[in-house]
Amino acid sequence: MLQPIPKVQDEPHTDKRVVSKINGADILVKALRDQGVDTVFGYPGGAVLPIYDAIFKQNDIRHILVRQEGGAVHAAEGYARSTGKVGVVLVTSGPGATNAVTGLADALLDSIPVVCFTGQVPTHLIGNDAFQECDTTGITRPCTKHNYLVKDADKLARTIHEAFHVARSGRPGPVVIDIPKDVQLTPGEYVSPAQVTHKTYQPKTMPELDAIERAVELIADAQRPIFYTGGGIINSGSKASESLRKFARMTGYPVTSTLMGLGAYPASDPQFLGMLGMHGTYEANLAMHGCDVMINLGARFDDRVTGKLSEFSPNSKKIHVDIDASSINKTIVVDIPIVGDVGVAIEQMIKVWEKKKHSANKAALAKWWAQINEWRAKKCLAYKKSDTIIKPQYALERLRDLTKGVETFITTEVGQHQMWAAQFLHFDEPNHWMTSGGLGTMGYGLPAAIGVQLAHPGKLVIDVAGEASILMNIQEMSTAVQYRLPVKIFILNNQWMGMVRQWQELIHGGRYSESYTAALPDFVKLAEAFGGVGLRAKTPAELDGVIKQMMAVNDRPCIVDVCVDEKENCYPMIPSGRAHNEMILNSDQDISSKTPDEGLVLV
């Protein structure tokens, strides 16, 4: 399988102009080291053997062997999202690359910086339908921020440094570097990151001061303001979260957050209204609907957030800060667009606010808060408690209370459990909540938790899972066991694809087409078979004990099978195609009559 390694040029003795060259695989490892990479998630194969050989010969970069390439990308996402660094992936050609595609699309939609190296068949075989050949750059073009095929070893180092720059700059995202096997074995010139600046890609991060000033004017004049914050604040870095907190306190205005932005503003703060959107809180959605000034900080008016576009917050002036100009006026036309880094923008807003000695309109604000508190009093997240059956919401409340005071990182799969986790687990710090928001990828949570745990050894990392989702990447249990990672998999086992069942119940006449998993594994035995710990809670009385047992496991993964009420639905809910003020609070209200025909086509 291996080709003869071309002779590396001898060190030059006399001619100073000759630069020493190392082969492509060694260039890659050196470039990673110079980029400050300490961990690579990957899976070997024929087209990357020279790179694995180079990894074998060094100790600076730790390679984590996943069990499926899709797991590698999600693990890198978890690592990236919880550290603010770029996540790195290494996979082979053909099936290795295609398995990585879901993760790349996930990272693109959630703006997660990832650099993914894919092996490729040797240059002279490209286009020949060679063994394990696929058009990797073609396949990944629409699901990456950028990608490269490197055909010349002399350009490899430069390309890698550029790729890291592209992945982390502006709106972050995944970048693929496809490296033919012969390039990995050919000597090339190494250049350091300092020697490389991208010739054209320099995204604008400084907002226009003039727009900031107009925005602050509008903010100061507001009677019914709201901060609508998103994942951009997390991406901007912890300073952006600090600035947001400061600005919110200075103004006294209410704050809501998207799914991706949770943690940027502390959930425990009284100014926080909870998450907004399809399964957001009543108070957050009605405040969005009724506000007169909306301050969008690093969110993108996603369809899960806006509901029916034509009735979205009809009476507000809108400010939108986004580092990606294409996010502005894409679906919602705004009054004051601000292109730039959201952290910088908030800092500037604070400066202008202070300089102009602004203060909030006390009387109007008091009235607004009175209104909001009325909405809050609805207690939209209330659910029917039970002594006999575990309600999923109750399980999460217990998890929240028993982990209080312990630094905890939460990842999720996709479904009802994900929405309940967003509603019931309270996040007070950024980078502690990792979920697949944009793509909604079942199977994200376990590998992401592995990435998080590797970046934060000794910390509590929990994947809040559904029994259907967890089976999509269950093989990564084996990875967790290999590296003695004590990730916790907290399965809210309702035996159904709950979110699918909920939609079928509410808008498809209760025809439960293929949403029941008839042959689930015994998750306790499954955990044990992998070499982890398996626990089960069947009654509310057992729950606390099981959670404590789970938290005590510190040297291997632990699956907790929480048998929850299979009929529970996730509320509140804005039916598809409806506006914020048409939310449904509980099962007493009929959704099918509230879902307009045009809503049926929406997802």
Next chain:
Amino acid sequence: MTDQIPQVIQRHVFSVIVDDEAGVLARVVGLFSGRGYNIDSLTVANVNKEQGISRITIVSSAVPQILEQIEAQLNRLVPVRKVVDLTSTGPMLERETALLKVNSTGEKRIEALRIADVFHAKTIDATLQSFIFEFSGTNEEINNFVELITPLGLIEVVRSGVVGIARGSKAIF
């Protein structure tokens, strides 16, 4: 509160300056197909070998909000150096070249030649039964020419697609 921009479809000409690297055209075309934008016409050619720069001219018809999106989305592509919406920026010139093969005899053949002459089309190939005319003009002028010559034996047309440039003394790049 913000008035939504009126939903009238407009035809705009974009100039896109790109690094001349592998896959750049696929990125641009993929962006249009992936996001469901129209391409009325697309041309591309290298315009500066030394600096490795190509210039793409794209004509697209859409409502103003989408036209704004097209510009912003093109700007996101890493190898794109500059995007100019020539139609919005100011007075501009656009040209397209068409080659038309006309097969006819007798009266029709004479009439075809006469029409070509009126339009200042060049005759670049001739046989006893056919002509090939070369005609440059705006998209609309070519449409008119094609319309007139069609009943006179037009059997084949090839069009280059539109290229555009802003009027005046300033270069866009």
